Amino acid sequence: MTKLDIFKVMMTKAKSNGYKGEDYEYRIGYIIDGTNIYSLIFREDFARALWGDVGPGENALPRWAYMTKELSLATDKWKFLENNLKTD
Numbered sequence: 001m002t003k004l005d006i007f008k009v010m011m012t013k014a015k016s017n018g019y020k021g022e023d024y025e026y027r028i029g030y031i032i033d034g035t036n037i038y039s040l041i042f043r044e045d046f047a048r049a050l051w052g053d054v055g056p057g058e059n060a061l062p063r064w065a066y067m068t069k070e071l072s073l074a075t076d077k078w079k080f081l082e083n084n085l086k087t088d
Helices: 003-016 029-033 044-051 063-073 077-084
Strands: none
Touching: 003 044, 003 077, 044 063, 063 077
C-alpha cells in the first residue's frame, strides 16, 4: 500500500467510528505536501475513533492510547499503520 492508500483507509475507518473532523479530501494535503500528518494521528479524538477504547485487560491502557504509544515507538510508522489498520 502507498502512504496515500494507508491514509485513505485510516480516515475512512476513523470517520465510520465517529470522528467528526475534516474529511480525507481536506487532509490529503498532509500527504501531498509532506506536512506533519502525525498532528492528526496522535490527536485523542482521532486516535479514539481509529483504534477504539477497549484495552486488552482490566488494568491496561485504552486501545487508542496503547496503539498510539506503539506507533510512536515504531521505526516505520507507515508500515505499522498498514499492518495494524483492520477494517471491520
